[in-house]
Amino acid sequence: METVVKQIPDSSAAGELDPRVYEVLSRTKRDSGEGDNQLKLEPGSFSIEQLRELMGWDNTDVTSTAIQTFYREITGTNGSIPVRIYSPETDGERPCIVFFHGGGFIGGGLKTVENPCKALAEKADAVVVSVDYRLAPEHAYPAGLTDCFDAVEWVFGHAAEIGVNPQQITVCGDSAGGNLATVCAMMDRDRGSGMIKFQALIYPTVNMAGVQTEDFEWSIEQYTIHNHREFIIPAIEGLKQGGSFFHDMYLQKQTDPDHPYVSPLLADDLSGLPEALVIVAEYDFLRLEDEAYARRLSRSGVPTKLIRYNGMDHAFIDKIGLYPQAEDCMEEIAEAVKKRFN
Numbered sequence: 001m002e003t004v005v006k007q008i009p010d011s012s013a014a015g016e017l018d019p020r021v022y023e024v025l026s027r028t029k030r031d032s033g034e035g036d037n038q039l040k041l042e043p044g045s046f047s048i049e050q051l052r053e054l055m056g057w058d059n060t061d062v063t064s065t066a067i068q069t070f071y072r073e074i075t076g077t078n079g080s081i082p083v084r085i086y087s088p089e090t091d092g093e094r095p096c097i098v099f100f101h102g103g104g105f106i107g108g109g110l111k112t113v114e115n116p117c118k119a120l121a122e123k124a125d126a127v128v129v130s131v132d133y134r135l136a137p138e139h140a141y142p143a144g145l146t147d148c149f150d151a152v153e154w155v156f157g158h159a160a161e162i163g164v165n166p167q168q169i170t171v172c173g174d175s176a177g178g179n180l181a182t183v184c185a186m187m188d189r190d191r192g193s194g195m196i197k198f199q200a201l202i203y204p205t206v207n208m209a210g211v212q213t214e215d216f217e218w219s220i221e222q223y224t225i226h227n228h229r230e231f232i233i234p235a236i237e238g239l240k241q242g243g244s245f246f247h248d249m250y251l252q253k254q255t256d257p258d259h260p261y262v263s264p265l266l267a268d269d270l271s272g273l274p275e276a277l278v279i280v281a282e283y284d285f286l287r288l289e290d291e292a293y294a295r296r297l298s299r300s301g302v303p304t305k306l307i308r309y310n311g312m313d314h315a316f317i318d319k320i321g322l323y324p325q326a327e328d329c330m331e332e333i334a335e336a337v338k339k340r341f342n
Helices: 019-032 048-053 114-124 143-157 176-191 229-251 287-299 324-341
Strands: 002-006 067-076 079-088 094-100 127-131 164-174 196-202 275-283 304-313
Touching: 019 229, 019 304, 067 114, 067 143, 079 114, 079 143, 094 114, 094 143, 094 176, 094 324, 114 127, 114 324, 127 143, 143 164, 143 176, 164 176, 164 324, 176 196, 196 324, 229 275, 275 287, 275 324, 287 304, 304 324
Parallel strands: 002 304, 094 127, 094 164, 164 196, 196 275, 275 304
Antiparallel strands: 067 079, 079 127
């Protein structure tokens, strides 16, 4: 497995947050007036709507060329699925990246990932289809997953209509969206449909059951922390503690959390999946399970590359235009897509 560790730009520091992350977390703490900047996920203390309002970040369009944007509603198993399609203006058949946003399966949306998707379209010279899948708790598992797979099938079946080469489809997503992306790849393999040729997973959740494996055991001691402990520890522990809340909202006892379509790290067989790029943030609770998943993919014969961004925390692509690592992440995915299909 190829592994790349990207250091904090223009810095020799190690074991601490990128200065931009530190500033954002410091400002958030000051503005909130709380002892830390973590939302307390306690039943009855907030509504789903309030939680959704806290997700995402107003980011920046970093493209320098015109990217066409089309709004469509496609027909899926459970009804219509809104999508946004981003495409460079030049002519020709292109690869397609089907993108699933993050948000813990209960939030997020097309707006937060619009600028990352536009950057991907420009950098990869690809059509990007961003999917507004159904959210829990209103729509429990597998409603959102079904929407995502339906969107892949729609792209494959309507490739000529949107200027896409149907043999060059990538699935991509961040956090919960990364889970949906790799699970779509598993479903594609299991059904023998052969539509998905590459997967780009940005800090995906891959072990909702929280099960230890022979290659994975989570502990805070596995993180190198020299400075900024007052922000790093609460951020990691907060996501760890909140995981069960998001998972319960998503699953609602429709299946077991160790099902491979929920926790792909626990799947018996990962062979036959498409080539993978796995991207992680150094100070993310999900980092350790993601690195274990990348190792398992590689051992299963799946060509896999792992990239770790030091000094970053979870959900850093939301801050494209502010964090250079967010744009670099899109560049890395774009280069991997071009390499795969050239």
